[in-house]
Amino acid sequence: MKEFQDREQLNHYLHTHRLESIFNEPLLPYLSLYVFDQGELISSQGGLSEYLYVLVKGNIKVYNTSAEGRTLVISFKTPLEVIGEIEYIRGIDFINTVEAVSSVCMIGVHYRWLKKYGSDHSPLLQFLLEIITRKFFIKSNSLSFNLMYPVEVRLASYLLSVSQLSTSSLTDAANLIGTSYRHLNRVIHKFCIDGLIERNKEFIVVTDRERLIALAGHDNQIGK
Numbered sequence: 001m002k003e004f005q006d007r008e009q010l011n012h013y014l015h016t017h018r019l020e021s022i023f024n025e026p027l028l029p030y031l032s033l034y035v036f037d038q039g040e041l042i043s044s045q046g047g048l049s050e051y052l053y054v055l056v057k058g059n060i061k062v063y064n065t066s067a068e069g070r071t072l073v074i075s076f077k078t079p080l081e082v083i084g085e086i087e088y089i090r091g092i093d094f095i096n097t098v099e100a101v102s103s104v105c106m107i108g109v110h111y112r113w114l115k116k117y118g119s120d121h122s123p124l125l126q127f128l129l130e131i132i133t134r135k136f137f138i139k140s141n142s143l144s145f146n147l148m149y150p151v152e153v154r155l156a157s158y159l160l161s162v163s164q165l166s167t168s169s170l171t172d173a174a175n176l177i178g179t180s181y182r183h184l185n186r187v188i189h190k191f192c193i194d195g196l197i198e199r200n201k202e203f204i205v206v207t208d209r210e211r212l213i214a215l216a217g218h219d220n221q222i223g224k
Helices: 007-016 085-090 111-117 122-148 151-162 167-177 181-193 209-216
Strands: 002-004 032-036 041-043 051-057 060-065 071-077 081-083 097-100 104-110 164-166 197-199 203-206
Touching: 007 032, 007 051, 007 104, 051 111, 060 167, 071 122, 071 167, 085 122, 104 111, 122 151, 151 164, 151 167, 151 181, 151 203, 151 209, 164 167, 167 181, 181 197
Parallel strands: none
Antiparallel strands: 002 032, 032 104, 041 097, 051 081, 051 104, 060 071, 060 097, 164 203, 197 203
C-alpha cells in the first residue's frame, strides 16, 4: 500500500464520483489517496479498523474465512464502494477481508478525523446510511437467490454480470454462488455443450447472452 498526497488527483476523483459535498471543508486536508497492488490486502478479517476507504478505481474482492479455513466470497466490487463504514459506526474490527483484484486506488480518511469533523455533517451521514442499507439489501437478495434457485440459474446470472470469467478464479466463483468447484465445472461443461459459453485455458466467454438471460429469468443478483 502506498499513500499519496496528490491534491489535484484527489480533487479529480472527488469530482468524478460527486463526492465534493460528502466530505466537508474541515475534512478535506485529512483525505489521502491510497494505492494497493493486485493481490494486496486492503483489510484483514478481525484486523484493526482505523480508516474509512472509498474505492474510486479498480476492482476488489470481499470474503470471509471460517475457523476451519473455508473461504466464502461475499462479493466483487467496483467503484463507487466503501470499506470500513460499518466498522466505523459500530467501533469494531474488520468483519471481512478485502483484497485488490486489480491495481486499486482508494480515498482514505482516519476515523479520528471523521469523528471530529464529520459526525454532524449530514451529507456524509446520509451517504454512509445509503451505502450500508444498500449492502444489506443486496446481501438479503443474494442469500434468498442462492437458496431459491439451482446452480444453473445462479451461474447464468453471474456470467451475465461479468461477461468474461477467468478460469483461475473458478474457485472464487463457486464460493460466490454457493456450490462446489466440482459441480460448477459440471454446469460449465453443460453450458459449453449447449453453446451458451466457450471455455479456453484462460477464460470463459459468454457466446449466447440472450439464452443466458432467458435461463436467469430475473434481475442479476450474483456478484453485485
